Amino acid sequence: MTGGLVLEGVTAGYGSVPVLHGINLSVEKGSITAVVGANGAGKTTLLRTVTGQLRPTAGSIRLGTGKDLTRVPVEEMVRHGVALVPEGRGVITELTVEENLRLGGLWRKDRRAAAAMLTRTYELFEPLDRRRKAAGHQLSGGERQMLALGRALMAAPALLLLDEPSLGLAPKVTAQILGMLRRLRDDTGLTVLLIEQNVRSALTVADHGVVLNLGRIVASRAAAELAEDTDLRHTYLGF
Amino acid sequence: MSVTKRYLLAAAAAVLLIGLTFIIPSFTSYQLAIVCAYLCGIAGLTLLTGAGGQLSLGQAALMAAGAYSYALSANAMADAGAEGPLLLLVPLAAAVFGAAVLGLAVGLAAGRLHGPYLAGFTMALVVALPAVTSTFSSVLGGDQGLWITVEKRPTALRGIVSTEAWQAWLAVICSVLVLTLLANLLHGRFGRHLRAVRDNPVAAALAGINPARTKITAFVISSAAAGMGGGLLAYTTQSAGPGAYSLVFSLFLLMAAVVGGIGSLTGAVWGALLLVALPHLISTATSRLELSADLSQRLDGNLAVAVFGAVLILVVLLAPQGIQGLLVRAGGRLRPPPSASLPPRSTEPAPPSPATAPSRIPAPSGQLPATPKGQ
Numbered sequence: 293m294t295g296g297l298v299l300e301g302v303t304a305g306y307g308s309v310p311v312l313h314g315i316n317l318s319v320e321k322g323s324i325t326a327v328v329g330a331n332g333a334g335k336t337t338l339l340r341t342v343t344g345q346l347r348p349t350a351g352s353i354r355l356g357t358g359k360d361l362t363r364v365p366v367e368e369m370v371r372h373g374v375a376l377v378p379e380g381r382g383v384i385t386e387l388t389v390e391e392n393l394r395l396g397g398l399w400r401k402d403r404r405a406a407a408a409m410l411t412r413t414y415e416l417f418e419p420l421d422r423r424r425k426a427a428g429h430q431l432s433g434g435e436r437q438m439l440a441l442g443r444a445l446m447a448a449p450a451l452l453l454l455d456e457p458s459l460g461l462a463p464k465v466t467a468q469i470l471g472m473l474r475r476l477r478d479d480t481g482l483t484v485l486l487i488e489q490n491v492r493s494a495l496t497v498a499d500h501g502v503v504l505n506l507g508r509i510v511a512s513r514a515a516a517e518l519a520e521d522t523d524l525r526h527t528y529l530g531f
Numbered sequence: 532m533s534v535t536k537r538y539l540l541a542a543a544a545a546v547l548l549i550g551l552t553f554i555i556p557s558f559t560s561y562q563l564a565i566v567c568a569y570l571c572g573i574a575g576l577t578l579l580t581g582a583g584g585q586l587s588l589g590q591a592a593l594m595a596a597g598a599y600s601y602a603l604s605a606n607a608m609a610d611a612g613a614e615g616p617l618l619l620l621v622p623l624a625a626a627v628f629g630a631a632v633l634g635l636a637v638g639l640a641a642g643r644l645h646g647p648y649l650a651g652f653t654m655a656l657v658v659a660l661p662a663v664t665s666t667f668s669s670v671l672g673g674d675q676g677l678w679i680t681v682e683k684r685p686t687a688l689r690g691i692v693s694t695e696a697w698q699a700w701l702a703v704i705c706s707v708l709v710l711t712l713l714a715n716l717l718h719g720r721f722g723r724h725l726r727a728v729r730d731n732p733v734a735a736a737l738a739g740i741n742p743a744r745t746k747i748t749a750f751v752i753s754s755a756a757a758g759m760g761g762g763l764l765a766y767t768t769q770s771a772g773p774g775a776y777s778l779v780f781s782l783f784l785l786m787a788a789v790v791g792g793i794g795s796l797t798g799a800v801w802g803a804l805l806l807v808a809l810p811h812l813i814s815t816a817t818s819r820l821e822l823s824a825d826l827s828q829r830l831d832g833n834l835a836v837a838v839f840g841a842v843l844i845l846v847v848l849l850a851p852q853g854i855q856g857l858l859v860r861a862g863g864r865l866r867p868p869p870s871a872s873l874p875p876r877s878t879e880p881a882p883p884s885p886a887t888a889p890s891r892i893p894a895p896s897g898q899l900p901a902t903p904k905g906q
Binding site: 343345365366367368369370371375376378382383384385386387391394395396398399416417418419438440443444447465468469472 | 723726727729730731733734735736737738739740741742892
């Protein structure tokens, strides 16, 4: 399988306490993979480990291109085509919408392409276009989420990681954002790794689903199959 | 404000202040030079603490590094027979360089610290200064410090301007230069990086900014500005000693930045003015009162500290954005209210075609979104 992202035997945690135990995961290029699980399952730790915020104590993390990400510092990730929309949105509240977006395209040498991406981002997120000069702290929760996603897209990533994009958002906005991910995947071949508490929405939009429980993968199969597995849903996902 | 406007404003301010020296008394010119020296140190703090969020209590030590670098290089050059503009410019450059090198060393060590830990670490620099000057007294002059051979007024200006006015000219030009450079940095790419790192270091790192490198760079720039302030102070007072760069002075610099408006370079100007003007005004006021000699002696020097402290408390309570924040607010009230209508959109997106165009998220007043594929 030509993975957009391949994790092999990844163990990581905080201090001497491991949270992830030998995770093996392959995210196919151009697919949306949803990682679901209860609180404390290790979902956010997984994203923190992939993006270099946490160093794995064992195992390897590679891109589909073969690039080893295991020791790449977090600030270098964007240069390798990895972008993360962190939990809590991660907007720079002191900067304006435009400054936040430009920050996303910071590493890009081609200014013309970055400018075109900025225009496209405003087209994708109309509310942001209307509030270009507004500071991050003046935005609503939904607008902040759009801004965080727009900033990540400004980096023209090959792999987009999202941590709880629906957190605190109205179902309508969540549906819009998840729908847009799917459209971006179709249009640009973007690979998406999605962490989501809202299991129904996540499995609806995803191609592949992974259930994480206490730091271990307990199920990994097509998202539609996972959504129909009543026993699994009752045991690990609570619905 | 555009860069060109900023340069024009800086040039106008320099010309105005230099022109002012022709009409103000010599002592006021001397005070203007001191204000400009302090301003460099406070402006450095504005960048480091205001924009960068790194609380430093060691700015006086970095100004001292500038002053001593100035003194050592000026005296060495004078001993070697140097004179003219070189005896002025090279020591000033040495002051900036010396403080920047110390700032780099401190920044490398302090890069992992923040909040009270960084404040404590930087405070140790100021506390250690007298011990350092005593230990290396053969070079640094111990508690007495160093007397400096300074380049006097240029021959062409003698008879036209006083020594104090010349000192003010030099200090005005240097401080305007420092302020303009810092303003360019704060309003440019580096400023955005610095605010991003302060506000959300993880998001900044994910965007490709190296938070540690940004913080260290801020430390070096702030130190270089403090070095210029120390150099100017050394030139103006013709001395460099540990007594002038105490912990109290370091705290005053931080207080001036807060009172003026932390994060604003214009606020730094108000802070520097207050730092110099307040003791003088209080001293003038008390001298006009018929106080007993004992009380007058007790008030001398102490009253200014008390008043400055009271001003700080009032500002923190009533105007957290400082004097500059108050002025901006007052200015905003005088301006007519903006039009209620939304600004026109700069680009009108083409109507989406579900087959070809990407889905977009409309503004709340727009139409309902297209149903995403797969749902």
